[in-house]
Amino acid sequence: MDYQLTVDGLDETIPGGTNILLVHPSTGETDRIDTEFLKDDTDHFFVISTRTTAREVSQKLEYYDVDETKAVILDTLSVERGYSRRSSKNVHYVSAPDDLDGIIEQTERFFDEYDGKLRVSFDSVTELAYYAGEDEAREAVERILELIDEHDAVGLFHLSDEVHDDDVEEGYRELFDRVIDLDVEGNVEFDD
Known part of the structure; x- marks a missing residue:
């Protein structure tokens, strides 16, 4: 299954299983990129916040x-x-940002309940690492990436470039299929 990737003037087709890392400054305005990613060519989307x-x-x-x-x-x-x-059909909760098992369980539940073109937004990996620790966050991200790939979905994951050590950031860059760099002025650079 293919998906349209329509973000900040970019308009191309990406295959299911593609995961994108959005690297941004702590003060960067990521909402525009995130919502453009979610808006088009999707049946359902899952926002992990x-x-x-x-x-x-x-x-x-x-x-x-x-x-x-x-x-x-x-x-x-x-x-x-x-x-x-207030829980509802479309809003779920876990006990805390470091409840990694709960986050992964809810992600699996989303994929079990919905079909078609599915997108995942994870905002943010940096906050997850703050609460759960770098190694634990990385393991959880890897598991969610596997789920996205298994279900032919696509994902966008936020990472602040001002918080993590260079080797941690580089490790995430290598883990993802695509990288979008957002600077403080709102300029975007795409890396394949």
């Missing part, structure tokens, strides 16, 4: 005019922070 709550994800989708009926959101923050939460 270790950086914002489900409510904030919904607000972002609404602001960028992304069809929320296609969204399934995994909120990893609200339970630990004691925020009120």
Whole structure:
């Protein structure tokens, strides 16, 4: 199965199983890239958020005019922070951002419940590493990449280039099929 990749003026076809790393500064505006990735040529998408709550994800989708009926959101923050939460068919929770088993289980559940063209957005690997540790985060990311590949989906994973050691960042760059570099001015560079 092929997918359109329509991000920041780029318009090309990518095969299912393709995973893209979005490398950005801590202050970088990633929402535009993320929502462009999710908006087109998809039946359902799964947003794994270790950086914002489900409510904030919904607000972002609404602001960028992304069809929320296609969204399934995994909120990893609200339970630990004691925020009120309302589970629904399209919003799920795990106990904390370092609940790696819960994150992977919810990802498997998404793939079990939905068919067609599926996309995954993981925002962010950096926050996951902050809560769970670098090695544990890397293992979880690798497992989710395997699931994306198994289910012929595509994924976009956020990573801040100001936080990780150079060797950790380089290891992630090598792990992904494509890399998008976003600078502080909002300029985008694509690497195959």
